Amino acid sequence: MHEQQHDGEGRADPGSPAGPRPAPEPVVTGVDTALSPHQHRIRRARAALRARRERLRADARKNRVYRAVVGAVGTFVVLLGLLLVPLPGPGWLIVFLGLAVLGTEFATAQRLKRFGERQVHRWAQWIAARSLALRAGLGAGTATAVAGLVWGYLAWQGLPAWTPEVVTAQLQWVPGL
Known part of the structure; x- marks a missing residue:
């Protein structure tokens, strides 16, 4: 019979009489049995x-x-x-x-x-x-900066319409809101 031509990766040449053949299944070696x-x-x-x-x-x-x-x-x-x-x-x-x-x-x-x-x-x-005091100071400074940004935004834009009544009542004492 006619011998198949291969493309170097185990696949038959589509032009060969037998047509393409499926790629071989990968061989699993050294399976790690410690895996769950x-x-x-x-x-x-x-x-x-x-x-x-x-x-x-x-x-x-x-x-x-x-x-x-x-x-x-x-x-x-x-x-x-x-x-x-x-x-x-x-x-x-x-x-x-x-x-x-x-x-x-x-x-x-x-x-x-x-x-x-x-x-x-x-x-x-x-x-x-760094020392605990410096870390606490950096944390407090960051919290103050974030609170200032939130306050500035709310003072500029006002409270959103969807803000619950309970929150609105609690924020009445904040200057500028």
Whole structure:
């Protein structure tokens, strides 16, 4: 009979009489038996997501659409986080989450996220090396600055219409509101 021609990756040449043959199943060696069933499920899910992403990359049009959606969602999350930074809450955490989303597709965002993580780590180390009094002073100063920003905004814009009556009654004593 006729011998099949192969392309070097185990796939038959589509022009050969037998047609294309499926890629061989990967051989799993050295399975880590110390993993819990939950960890095995996570690994399988990640492998499935990677395979799905590779299928998307194979189609140029779908790849562009996917990257555009990731870019739009990631940018929205980063901008939302930046708006929340001066307020009490997880502003920077949301910024890093947005950068993580962007970093799945864009190398620049991944580098920016790593840079930010290094700076946060350096800041945390610097703060930890300071006295308790200085840390308390920095915390009080930050709280005062945030309270001042909130007061300034509310004095400028007034209380929102959706503010509950109980809160409105409590804020009557605050000058300028």
